[in-house]
Amino acid sequence: MSTGLETAGETETMTVREALREAMREELRRDEDVFVMGEDVGTFGGVFQVTGDLIEEFGEERIRDTPISEAGFVGAGVGAAATGSRPVVEVMFSDFLGVSMEQIMNQMAKMRYMFGGKTEMPVTIRTTEGGGQRAASQHSGTVHTWFAHFPGIKAVAPGTPAAAKGLLKSAIRSNDPVMVFENKVIYEQEGEVPTDPDFTVPLGEASIEREGEDVTVVATQRLVGETLDLAEEMADEADLEVIDPRSLYPLDTETIAESVRKTGRLVVADESPLSYGTHAEVVARIVEEEFFSLDAPIQRVGIADTHVPFSPTLEDEVIPTGEDVREAIDRVI
Amino acid sequence: MPPIDMDTEEGRIEALRRMYRIRAFESTAGELFADGELPGFVHLYKGEEAVGVGATAALESDDYITSTHRGHGHCIAKGLDTERMMAELYGKADGYCNGKGGSMHIADVEAGMLGANGIVGAGPPLATGAALTAHRNGEDRVALAFFGDGAVAQGQVHESINLAATWGLPAIFLVENNQYGEGTPMEKQHNVENLSETAEAYNIPGFTIDGMDVTAVAEAVAEARKRAIAGDGPTFIEADTYRYEGHFEGDHQPYRDEEEIEAWRERDPIDQFKQRLIDRGELTDAEFESIREEIDAEIDAAVDSAQRADPPEPHEAYEDMFAEPAPEIATFAELPRADGGDSR
Ligand SMILES: Cc1ncc(C[n+]2csc(CCOP(=O)(O)OP(=O)(O)O)c2C)c(N)n1
Numbered sequence: 001m002s003t004g005l006e007t008a009g010e011t012e013t014m015t016v017r018e019a020l021r022e023a024m025r026e027e028l029r030r031d032e033d034v035f036v037m038g039e040d041v042g043t044f045g046g047v048f049q050v051t052g053d054l055i056e057e058f059g060e061e062r063i064r065d066t067p068i069s070e071a072g073f074v075g076a077g078v079g080a081a082a083t084g085s086r087p088v089v090e091v092m093f094s095d096f097l098g099v100s101m102e103q104i105m106n107q108m109a110k111m112r113y114m115f116g117g118k119t120e121m122p123v124t125i126r127t128t129e130g131g132g133q134r135a136a137s138q139h140s141g142t143v144h145t146w147f148a149h150f151p152g153i154k155a156v157a158p159g160t161p162a163a164a165k166g167l168l169k170s171a172i173r174s175n176d177p178v179m180v181f182e183n184k185v186i187y188e189q190e191g192e193v194p195t196d197p198d199f200t201v202p203l204g205e206a207s208i209e210r211e212g213e214d215v216t217v218v219a220t221q222r223l224v225g226e227t228l229d230l231a232e233e234m235a236d237e238a239d240l241e242v243i244d245p246r247s248l249y250p251l252d253t254e255t256i257a258e259s260v261r262k263t264g265r266l267v268v269a270d271e272s273p274l275s276y277g278t279h280a281e282v283v284a285r286i287v288e289e290e291f292f293s294l295d296a297p298i299q300r301v302g303i304a305d306t307h308v309p310f311s312p313t314l315e316d317e318v319i320p321t322g323e324d325v326r327e328a329i330d331r332v333i
Numbered sequence: 334m335p336p337i338d339m340d341t342e343e344g345r346i347e348a349l350r351r352m353y354r355i356r357a358f359e360s361t362a363g364e365l366f367a368d369g370e371l372p373g374f375v376h377l378y379k380g381e382e383a384v385g386v387g388a389t390a391a392l393e394s395d396d397y398i399t400s401t402h403r404g405h406g407h408c409i410a411k412g413l414d415t416e417r418m419m420a421e422l423y424g425k426a427d428g429y430c431n432g433k434g435g436s437m438h439i440a441d442v443e444a445g446m447l448g449a450n451g452i453v454g455a456g457p458p459l460a461t462g463a464a465l466t467a468h469r470n471g472e473d474r475v476a477l478a479f480f481g482d483g484a485v486a487q488g489q490v491h492e493s494i495n496l497a498a499t500w501g502l503p504a505i506f507l508v509e510n511n512q513y514g515e516g517t518p519m520e521k522q523h524n525v526e527n528l529s530e531t532a533e534a535y536n537i538p539g540f541t542i543d544g545m546d547v548t549a550v551a552e553a554v555a556e557a558r559k560r561a562i563a564g565d566g567p568t569f570i571e572a573d574t575y576r577y578e579g580h581f582e583g584d585h586q587p588y589r590d591e592e593e594i595e596a597w598r599e600r601d602p603i604d605q606f607k608q609r610l611i612d613r614g615e616l617t618d619a620e621f622e623s624i625r626e627e628i629d630a631e632i633d634a635a636v637d638s639a640q641r642a643d644p645p646e647p648h649e650a651y652e653d654m655f656a657e658p659a660p661e662i663a664t665f666a667e668l669p670r671a672d673g674g675d676s677r
Contacts, residue, residue, distance in 0.1 A: 035469065061469065068501060072458055072492025079462020079476075082447060083397065085469060087462075100491065107459065115448065116431030117653030152654055175656035189443050204659065229434045250659040 005162055008194035017187040019044040019061045019161040021052050021139040023168035024088060026056050026197045031086060036170055037064035037073055038090030048128060048187055074100035074125065079211035081123035081177070088172060088241040091127040094181065095267035096139045099303060109152030114279070120175040129157075129309040129318045130222060130271055142272040145179040148249040148281070154203055157181040159244040160225030166201025169307045174203060183221035183271070204250035208259070208330035212241035216259040216331055218282055219244060223301070225268060234326065238333055248278060253285045253314055260286055265332040274302040283291045299328035334412030337390035340553045341481025342574045342615045348390055348547050349610065350624055352382040352603050355406045357632045358415055362405065362422060362436075365636065366582045371422050378406035380577035383602035384509050387408035388477060391558055397463040398477040399456030402437050403576070404449025407479055413439070419635040425642035430644040433653065456480050457506060461493040464502035475561045477505040477554070483514025485528050490620045494567065500533040503561035505554060506569045509544065511576040516588035532569035544572030545600045606672045611673025
């Protein structure tokens, strides 16, 4: 197995939320240049309580509440990063990234390149994605595809507490802009997390969460856990290999390709719209590299190019679940 | 560039030299563009020299500035080297951005110059961020954002001023009101007489000053810098000025007439200041002539070297994306090209 946990020493059970907070706490302690800013991240602890009590240890200079000005404070994060700070900027809902898009696409992503490599851009943007909270279309989006697609931005989307901690730490330590997409319904999900403050998950390294012989399922965020549960349920019918790519860009093509060489079957499950998206990228790379290893057409599980609606009946209809992954698996075996 | 002491004769001469260096660089760039020598767009700063030079005169060399699409003047005022700037205008490998930025994106982060910018209104948030770094590190350092009257209509500009004001950051917001945003006059873009009224909304000081007078600009910025360093937060300064050339080179300017341009030219920042120095007995016409010749020769040499410089290698198009490279880029760069060649 290669979840990275086998060799990471001591572990502790914690939730995704706690893992993210620990990552920030450790990096804030390690490096004075690191600070956190965003709406209500201080005393309030963040709307999803991810920043929690950090203000008690680090004070309001380093855990900084901002006005409701996404373009202003995301831009300030970019300027701070270009001048030697290491800001961790929380954008409450990824849907609001649109408000700050200019600073992200034209400044953050391009400054280093346009300046001939002479700027570092050590900014981390953390944001929340996903449906399941009956929050309607403007608070339920999964938009990581846009950013993973955009040159100059690295994008990660953890599916486990260990990945959440390790990736956020790598993001903060990276001299490149990294966007961390946290699925908001898995903040309570528990798992084993290394306690070593130097444990990180490298950007661009997938994790094989379960080894199997019959079907490779590449699943992200919430769908990692649901697919692992499914794999146990289906153990008598098919032996699933479950891969969490963890990092969407860069993407660990090799780990997925190797798995497909073994299983000959691939299902890609990601809670983003299906057209032109994250799924398409995984599929394209496997078709390019492993076409002749495939024993069945590849299947995609995602959102059918709609927004996420409010009504529970409607939301449950569009949000992909383990059940949808199961149907996709049935189609490939 | 170290600050200029405008109270000394030396300082005043240096300010004049910098203004003339901008003028000469810009005139040459305009001619080169007209001759089809320069790729891309070129936006000239001619007429506004007193703002860039006056402002940077009051800054320490490690203070930050952010700039605009009309950035050559700010770069020169901040002390950037005209040879490397010209190389960048030509898209050459040894330009400030290795040929990746061009006229609209010249930057030298080490010199505190955080980039000319192709996006109207994008500089002020960056300056707020730079001021935040200085503030956090407890450094006596300020960040000054140059932006146009047009940019004052951008939401992110207001957000960043509000942020800097609320957090008491050492930032200076300097509007170069050159009376037009592209072809639209100031009155058609804003419902206030003076843009400095904006400051009231943020409870910070706001002034409108004569942007054709280099000493007036230097004084206002020095005052603002003092406040910033004392921890009293940002200042909003509107400098009234004028651009002599079109919005971009090639603009046929249906929106204004020669008379208006002439009226502003009568108050030319370089002529005015030069005359003042002559009247005070600090400069002679002959001395100005030799400054001129020396700078003209510097710019000619910059052009000559830029023309002879090597362009970047095609493979450099795949470099500088990240500090730690993404393997994808190398993979995709190896794909066969449509023209039958490959990328290497
Ligand atoms: C966000 C954005 N909108 C529009 C443009 C196109 N544009 C480039 S310069 C300019 C006018 C800017 O006017 P102002 O801020 O007054 O600066 P000036 O050109 O007068 O120096 C416009 C509209 C742009 N580059 N970016």
